[in-house]
Each structure stands twice: as C-alpha cells, then as structure tokens.
Amino acid sequence: MIFTSCDDQSIEGPKSYSKQDHGESVFVSSSSALGQVFFSDPRFSSDGRVACSSCHRAEFAFADTTAISRGVWGRQGIRNTPTLVGLHDDILLMWDGGVTPLRHGSQGILAALTAHRDQDMNPIDLEKKLRHFINYKLILNRLYPRHSLAAGYLLSIREYVREVATISKTRDRSAKNSNGIKNNFQKNIINQGLVLFQGKAGCISCHHGPSLTDGRFYNLGLDSVDPGRAAITLLEEDRGRFRTPPLVFLKKTAPYFHNGSAQTLNNVLQHYINGAGEAGQISLNSTEQNALLAYLNSL
Ligand code: HEC
Ligand code: HEC
Numbered sequence: 001m002i003f004t005s006c007d008d009q010s011i012e013g014p015k016s017y018s019k020q021d022h023g024e025s026v027f028v029s030s031s032s033a034l035g036q037v038f039f040s041d042p043r044f045s046s047d048g049r050v051a052c053s054s055c056h057r058a059e060f061a062f063a064d065t066t067a068i069s070r071g072v073w074g075r076q077g078i079r080n081t082p083t084l085v086g087l088h089d090d091i092l093l094m095w096d097g098g099v100t101p102l103r104h105g106s107q108g109i110l111a112a113l114t115a116h117r118d119q120d121m122n123p124i125d126l127e128k129k130l131r132h133f134i135n136y137k138l139i140l141n142r143l144y145p146r147h148s149l150a151a152g153y154l155l156s157i158r159e160y161v162r163e164v165a166t167i168s169k170t171r172d173r174s175a176k177n178s179n180g181i182k183n184n185f186q187k188n189i190i191n192q193g194l195v196l197f198q199g200k201a202g203c204i205s206c207h208h209g210p211s212l213t214d215g216r217f218y219n220l221g222l223d224s225v226d227p228g229r230a231a232i233t234l235l236e237e238d239r240g241r242f243r244t245p246p247l248v249f250l251k252k253t254a255p256y257f258h259n260g261s262a263q264t265l266n267n268v269l270q271h272y273i274n275g276a277g278e279a280g281q282i283s284l285n286s287t288e289q290n291a292l293l294a295y296l297n298s299l
Helices: 031-039 107-114 123-131 134-143 149-165 175-180 184-198 265-274 286-298
Strands: 002-004 009-012 169-171
Touching: 031 134, 031 149, 107 123, 107 149, 123 134, 123 149, 134 149, 184 286, 265 286
Parallel strands: none
Antiparallel strands: 002 009, 009 169
C-alpha cells in the first residue's frame, strides 16, 4: 500500500494481502498480513477502543500528532509516541531502552499491549478473547500451530512491525507527482544541510547508521521528571538519558523529543543551539540553520 503525503514524498508500506474487516471474513496467508489486521483492531484492548494504530498512525509515519497520546479509558501516557519506522532488529526498544530488540521475539509487542495506559491487555484475557473469534482462531492455528493464540497474535504483530520498520522513502511514481520533484536550488540547500549535519553541527556523532540512530542514550537536558534510562539501569548517571531516535520522515512525526516538547523542527534546532546537555551547544548562522532544516525536512 502507498501512503501519499502532501508533497512529492510517499511512504511505501508493507503489502496488504487482505481487507481489514476485523476478522469476520478475513483471509490472510502471511503472518505479517495478519499482524497488520491485529494492529488496527481495537477489540483487543481493555475498553475495546484502542488499537496500536490509534497512536502509531500510518499517515504520520506510525507516530502520533499529539505530544502525549491517550490510551484506554482516556488515560494519558508519559512519553511521546515514536515512529515505528527505522527500528532495526537490534535496537533496544522504547525511549529508555527498557525492552529487548525486535530480534528477540515479541516482548516489545507484549510490553505495548499490556502497558496500563496503552491497551491494558494481559495475555490471559487476550487468549480468552481470541477464542471468541473463530476466523482469527483458525488462521492463528494454521500460521502458528505450536503456539497459544495469544503468542501467535503477538508474533504476527511483531512480523508486521518489522516490515513497517523497514519502510523506506520512495518517490511516488505516479504522474501527478512530477511537479513535486525538487529543483536544483532546493537540492543544493539540502546538500549544504547534509554537509552541516555531518560536519560543523556534529549531529552525525549520535545520528548515524541506516536510520540515523546509534541506539545509545544521552541526556539532552530536556526534562527533570522522567528518569529515562535510569529507570532501567538504576544508575544515577543515566538519569534523564533517552535513546537517540531514528530520524525518518521527520516532516510527519511532529511533535518531537521523548516528551513531545518541540512542536517543530526549528524548535528542535533551537534546543541544540541553546545548548542540549550531552549533545553540547552548536553555533550556526541563519543561512546554515535553514540549510540544516531543509535537510531534516527531506528525511
Ligand atoms: C496510547 C498510545 C499507544 C498505543 C495504543 C500503542 N503504542 Fe506503541 N508506543 C507508544 C509510546 C508512547 C511509546 C514509547 C513508550 C516509552 O518509550 O516508554 C511506544 C513505543 C512502541 C515501540 C517501541 C518504539 C521505539 O522507538 O523503541 C513499539 C515497537 C511499539 N510501541 C509498538 C506498539 C504496538 C505493536 C502496539 C499495539 C499492540 C502499540 N505500540 C500500541 C504509544 C502507543
Ligand atoms: C549526543 C548525541 C546527539 C547529538 C550530537 C545530536 N542528537 Fe539529536 N537526539 C539525540 C537524542 C538522545 C534525542 C532524544 C532526546 C530526548 O527526547 O530526550 C535526539 C532527538 C533529536 C530529534 C527529535 C526526533 C524525534 O523523533 O523526536 C531530532 C530532529 C534531532 N535529534 C536532530 C539532531 C540534529 C539536527 C543534531 C545536530 C545539530 C542532533 N540531533 C545532534 C542525540 C543526539
């Protein structure tokens, strides 16, 4: 499926094999296709209203547009919903890295499902619920013959999340898109931004690799309430440290930072210019700032 954005960019999503008709006559042949259906089915939450896709919204590169999303029963979370794109198989999950990487099974999916504020669903209730959906039951038994229904549910969502993680930006090849192709002037500015990102501005020291994250933890001096990484390691030096996020589809994933405190990319940049804790302080004139912003907007 293709999610077309407001300009020349489009997000090419995993292939859809089925109608998302919530299990009534669903027919799917692969686990990730089944995972995609579950991803947007709110019935597997304690109030029956919240699905993964309520917060990880495909049209916003699987992030949300509010600083802090609301989960079941309108409960407010504590952190900004991150994009699911660019999460490579080995990266520790969540802002504090408290969950093992996708490579190691479905723990991340279970964590998301059971989190009190998200879907508040435990594996026992999940198993009971799944038994009531005859089609889901049949498909899960076929795809995961040696697993419980709940385990199959989690594993299929994991396969879908892994596919989402590898979504890459492609040019929409349709004709209406041709006017969106960047002119040389714009391309030059973006290139200057890239040079700054890798050089003078020093962003590359933490934002590197295929999705521009080193998977490590830093305190950018944003917040004093959330312990961040320290909640996992119990080390005082980790207080206020959060995982470097992937920089993908940035135009769509506002607001930014673990607490959603930066509304725009310019706000993010101003934070680095004013001094961003362990990331230090950068100094750029206004032409350079515009170039760096153009580069970030092009990601
Ligand atoms: C109420 C909103 C909400 C819902 C519903 C929700 N999530 Fe999330 N998700 C978040 C937030 C917020 C975080 C970051 C939490 C943290 O770091 O403590 C997150 C983090 C994640 C991560 C780790 C991302 C990263 O960058 O490390 C994955 C994977 C994930 N969610 C998958 C899911 C799946 C699968 C579902 C459905 C079973 C789901 N989420 C439901 C809000 C939500
Ligand atoms: C010392 C490592 C480090 C350096 C250097 C660094 N960053 Fe970051 N970046 C991070 C961390 C960690 C976060 C998340 C901080 C938080 O939310 O508490 C982040 C967050 C961001 C975000 C928000 C992304 C989102 O999804 O919320 C953007 C955009 C960003 N950085 C761009 C840059 C740019 C541009 C530079 C260079 C001027 C830069 N970073 C330099 C570590 C770094």
